[in-house]
Amino acid sequence: MQHTVLVVDDDPHIRQLLVFALGKAGLAAREAEDGEAALAAIAEVQPDLVILDINMPRLNGLDVCRKIRAQGDLPILFLSSRDDEIDRVLGIELGGDDYVVKPFSPREVTARVQAILRRASASAKAPEDRPQLAQGRLKLDPDSWTATWNGADVSLTVTEFSILKALMAAPSKVFSRDQIIDRLHGPGFAITDRTIDSHVRNLRGKFAALGGQDVIETRPGVGYRLGPCLGEPA
Structure with missing residues (x-):
């Protein structure tokens, strides 16, 4: 069964880069440009994992994570800037499964996504x-x-x-x-x-x-x- 990944970032270039890399790895990818759009997409698409940028307008990634965790255990991979170590640690403490620091390699992000999905699928x-x-x-x-x-x-x-x-x-x-x-x-x-x-x-x-x-x-x-x-x- 093909897994679906929701990519949430206010930078369209980053979204397109990750959607392309995930698609090459055999994953279905959807996009959301901010936190509010992410919550709507999660309700509609019910993805298997969310790639979530921390710093976004309207509703930041940490607030989105809080709302996701209030509803369930959907896996979350955070994207963060190099100088945002406090936010990265807070993201993990809020229930994030992993994080990748910008600038990143799309191959690394894909590998981490696949590792999380493998762990989540181990119950099969x-x-x-x-x-x-x-x-x-x-x-x-x-x-x-x-x-x-x-x-x-x-x-x-x-x-x-x-x-x-x-x-x-x-x-x-x-x-x-x-x-x-x-x-x-x-x-x-x-x-x-x-x-x-x-x-x-x-x-x-x-x-x-x-x-x-x-x-x-x-x-x-x-x-x-x-x-x-x-x-x-x-």
Whole structure:
């Protein structure tokens, strides 16, 4: 099945460049010139992923992301300027799955889009090959792409789910940030440590809201590992 990607940027040249690159990769691409048009297009087209510029008139990318996350877990790849690190980190903390810095290579954007879509499509594998993962009160079902804490559903983005799945698949292992990046994208992707830290902070916040303060442990100077997932003491 062909995936549909919505490209949202106020620069028509960037939109055309990405639409062409995505089309060459076998993806269907639609365009939106600002945030308001993006929300209308999402409702109409129901894309599989949104490429979202942060700095746009009328409704910026961060505000669009907030509205998307209030409705569901549609994957988001942010585009940002080189000097907007604060916005990039905030975008990840709001629920973005990845980001690319302008000026960018269309090939890199396409590769990152395909990596996110592959992770989102991983649930198509046979259930018998994808047993549930469990630790304490935490359960992860890779087949249905769902996470629960003490029986309550926890809404995770594609990237958050993938990080948690990597940690749960090897619960005694301490993963460095580079190892987590390799699990998400494969070797060679340039992502800062702060991006991984932001995703982990998101995960902690979502589970802490349900009483799960011990889902992910930090090993200073090394990385992250799965915690005991026992939650608040009775």
